[in-house]
Amino acid sequence: MNKIFPSSEYALLKRLEPLLNYKKSKRYPLGMGDDAAIRTCKAGEQLVFTADSFVETVHFSTKYMNFREIGFKAMAINLSDCAAMGTRPDGALVQIIFPVHINGKTVSQSILNIYKGLNEACKTWNFPVIGGNLSKGPCWIIDITCAGSADINSRLLRRKGVKSGDSLWITGFPGSSAAGLIAIGKYGSIEKIPHKYMNLVKSHIKPTPRIEAGIILARNQAVHAMIDISDGIAKECRTLAFENKTGIILEPHEDCFLPDMRELSGETGKDYMDWFLYGGEDYELLFAASRTFNPACLPQGISVKKIGIFTNRVKKVFFRNKNGKMVKVEKSGWDHLEPCRPG
Amino acid sequence: MNKIFPSSEYALLKRLEPLLNYKKSKRYPLGMGDDAAIRTCKAGEQLVFTADSFVETVHFSTKYMNFREIGFKAMAINLSDCAAMGTRPDGALVQIIFPVHINGKTVSQSILNIYKGLNEACKTWNFPVIGGNLSKGPCWIIDITCAGSADINSRLLRRKGVKSGDSLWITGFPGSSAAGLIAIGKYGSIEKIPHKYMNLVKSHIKPTPRIEAGIILARNQAVHAMIDISDGIAKECRTLAFENKTGIILEPHEDCFLPDMRELSGETGKDYMDWFLYGGEDYELLFAASRTFNPACLPQGISVKKIGIFTNRVKKVFFRNKNGKMVKVEKSGWDHLEPCRPG
Known part of the structure; x- marks a missing residue:
């Protein structure tokens, strides 16, 4: 009516x-x-x-x-x-x-x-x-x-659960989102950004949550703990180290960085390693897995890379730079109660 | 560590x-x-x-x-x-x-x-x-x-479910919260508000969600539909009327209004009926019940009052004023997409 x-x-x-x-x-x-x-x-x-x-x-x-x-x-x-x-x-x-x-x-x-x-x-x-x-x-x-x-019988992953000798792995290419944001800032509008950087921009504007990867990794008994990279690898690593009472040494191989990210880095004079460590908003997964973990067993389309190790040899989180020097990863990354955002 | x-x-x-x-x-x-x-x-x-x-x-x-x-x-x-x-x-x-x-x-x-x-x-x-x-x-x-x-066997109440011949009931004293807000505005700070109005102020600042009343009313088969009064009786009634394809005539008895609300109304020159109909933020319950509903059966501490009837004799929501005249309840009450808030 x-x-x-x-x-x-x-x-x-x-x-x-x-x-x-x-x-x-x-x-x-x-x-x-x-x-x-x-x-x-x-x-x-x-x-x-x-x-x-x-x-x-x-x-x-x-x-x-x-x-x-x-x-x-x-x-x-x-x-x-x-x-x-x-x-x-x-x-x-x-x-x-x-x-x-x-x-x-x-x-x-x-x-x-x-x-x-x-x-x-x-x-x-x-x-x-x-x-x-x-x-x-x-x-x-x-x-x-x-x-x-x-x-009820499914295994769910938590931040805690790292075991001695575990390695640290990532999905995708963290740092891409921060690089994409830099590209937007540099060129002023999406339309003006060169095509070669559009994958970085897409990482920032339309990230893909790793639902399938998360489910598959949780089923794998060699995977022990997981967190998503919303606030930057540095901060998520500090959280994993803190929660698991262990140290972490980050040693990402060069294949962890997209060529277009390195190109933009050269063009802007900004260090792509900063994007990787502190950028955040990647929404990739960061996980701990035992040495028996075999990434080749994962279904096609789920690509993961080893970027470091959990170790009691160090306290807190360290990063081994290009010269082989161990640098302490300082408190940084996205923190709402800190005055401002890096990068 | x-x-x-x-x-x-x-x-x-x-x-x-x-x-x-x-x-x-x-x-x-x-x-x-x-x-x-x-x-x-x-x-x-x-x-x-x-x-x-x-x-x-x-x-x-x-x-x-x-x-x-x-x-x-x-x-x-x-x-x-x-x-x-x-x-x-x-x-x-x-x-x-x-x-x-x-x-x-x-x-x-x-x-x-x-x-x-x-x-x-x-x-x-x-x-x-x-x-x-x-x-x-x-x-x-x-x-x-x-x-x-x-x-799983519990009966949950919805907005839909009103039956022909149902009456409309409320818990508590709607309008109190709006009156409390007026008292705060009039006296400038909580400390300056006369003690006699502090119950109204409490209604605004610290409302009591009617959890127990809700559970008990849902168990009562004579109760057919329910909604909470967050945006004012007028708006919630329009929603009930709309959802149930029926009209409503509101006829609240004088005992629906607290004496202190009437006193503040006299003091401020504002109509307490406006607070009752359009004030909102009372977080009381508004419900439809059949004629067989007996409020005396409710446990002590749960006080309800009949304020109107559902009827197909009218379209939309009407209010019978002190002189017995039927007044259409206009579109009002809290609506986020409307320019401003009444009162």
């Missing part, structure tokens, strides 16, 4: 509905549009929950990312935490704060575009947005909570 | 740990400090997830609320959504954004105080904070995701 939506907020939610990838199901018997989402648990299932914030000017700028890209990346950084445990994404709650000074129509369109980006992630990894919230505020902020699930 | 925390963020988290009410358990086998929290599900359990934002200057001001109160209320508004479904809180994830212009020490102390408030809610309703995130940003924002749980 009453066909007028109770609020424009409600009307917008109705418009977002087809983008949520969320259908009434045995798992989610309620469907959307209520105060909360119901998740019926099967016997013996493990759920994991993770939350991450994505804040304008702190984590992204609308100057070089459109709202769809912003939505995708906001979700990707959460999925990366699911990946670090070795779980599959199961459902997410999305809280969006939009700037109070922008007019309602622009806000609605932008939120719709954010949801398009979220939806792209939902479809790629096959999970729904199961709830959320909208509020006005001082700038754009996207806060997501993500649930990951795994069978 | 390494006793220095990997970051000051990490150090703060360690300080927060005792305040989280979070112990390693069968339900949460991981304990805190990892990328994500693990929730082992028992066979046949229902989980609900809900998310709400609490934004400085939009939802609260540090001028009249301290950080402990801010933390408590941020959690309370989430618990209210669990209550509206008839579930018990099970675990929460907390994302805090803090202002970039405040120095690190003040930030840490303020976050600690926020967690004290969160902890008060956690202890009162016996659930843990199971994860979260910290980030800098333009102002204080607390985004919480809360999971509520119920047995």
Whole structure:
């Protein structure tokens, strides 16, 4: 009888509905549009929950990312935490704060575009947005909570679990994201960036959470601990060293650095090793594995590289530079309670 | 071996740990400090997830609320959504954004105080904070995701479910929170507010989510649908009317309004009916029940009042005023996509 939506907020939610990838199901018997989402648990299932914030000017700028890209990346950084445990994404709650000074129509369109980006992630990894919230505020902020699930018998990886003699491994090419951000800064806009650097830019703007790699690595008994590289290898290594009461010596081989990253490094006069160690926002996986770990056994498409060792011979984290000299990796990388961001 | 925390963020988290009410358990086998929290599900359990934002200057001001109160209320508004479904809180994830212009020490102390408030809610309703995130940003924002749980055989209430002939009921005294905010504005600071108005102020600053009432009402087969009053009765009624394809006539009896609210209304020249209809932030429950519903059967301490009827005689939501005249309840109440807030 009453066909007028109770609020424009409600009307917008109705418009977002087809983008949520969320259908009434045995798992989610309620469907959307209520105060909360119901998740019926099967016997013996493990759920994991993770939350991450994505804040304008702190984590992204609308100057070089459109709202769809912003939505995708906001979700990707959460999925990366699911990946670090070795779980599959199961459902997410999305809280969006939009700037109070922008007019309602622009806000609605932008939120719709954010949801398009979220939806792209939902479809790629096959999970729904199961709830959320909208509020006005001082700038754009996207806060997501993500649930990951795994069978009760599945092995989930933690930060703790490193064993004596373990090596340190990475997926992908950390440092690419920081290099991409430098390229954006240098050339001023995406359109002006030479084609050869677009892979670096893509690493920054549209990172791929390593869901499949995470699940496969968690199944491998030779892998002992895992974390994702959101705040830079230096900081994640310090966390692994701290949690496992051990030291780390980083000795990345030259094949850990993409040629285009080295080229941009030469062009800008910035050290690519800084991007590798302190850049962050790569959303690759950093993991500890025993000497028996054989990367050749991994399925095609999952590429990993050894970058160091866990050892009690040193305290804290050290880096062996090109001249073979051991340099202590100083406290750095992304830290919200520190005054500013490196690089 | 390494006793220095990997970051000051990490150090703060360690300080927060005792305040989280979070112990390693069968339900949460991981304990805190990892990328994500693990929730082992028992066979046949229902989980609900809900998310709400609490934004400085939009939802609260540090001028009249301290950080402990801010933390408590941020959690309370989430618990209210669990209550509206008839579930018990099970675990929460907390994302805090803090202002970039405040120095690190003040930030840490303020976050600690926020967690004290969160902890008060956690202890009162016996659930843990199971994860979260910290980030800098333009102002204080607390985004919480809360999971509520119920047995698989438990009846959960939704917004839909109203039956022909149902009456509309409320818990508590909606309008009190808006009146409390007016009192704060009128007297300038909490200290200057006359004692007689302190209950109203408490309604605004420290609302009580109706967890027990929600669970008990959900068990009562005469109760058909429920929603919490976060955005004002007018808006929640429009939502109930819309979702259930029915009209509503509001006819609150005079005993729905606290005498101190009426006194403040006289003193300020503002209509207490506006606070009741449009004020919001009461976090009371609004529910539909059949004529067979007997409030006398509810346990002591759960007080409910009938305020209207669902009817197909009208479209949309109407209010019968003191003179017996039917007035259409206009689109109002808290709507984030509308230009400003009433009152």
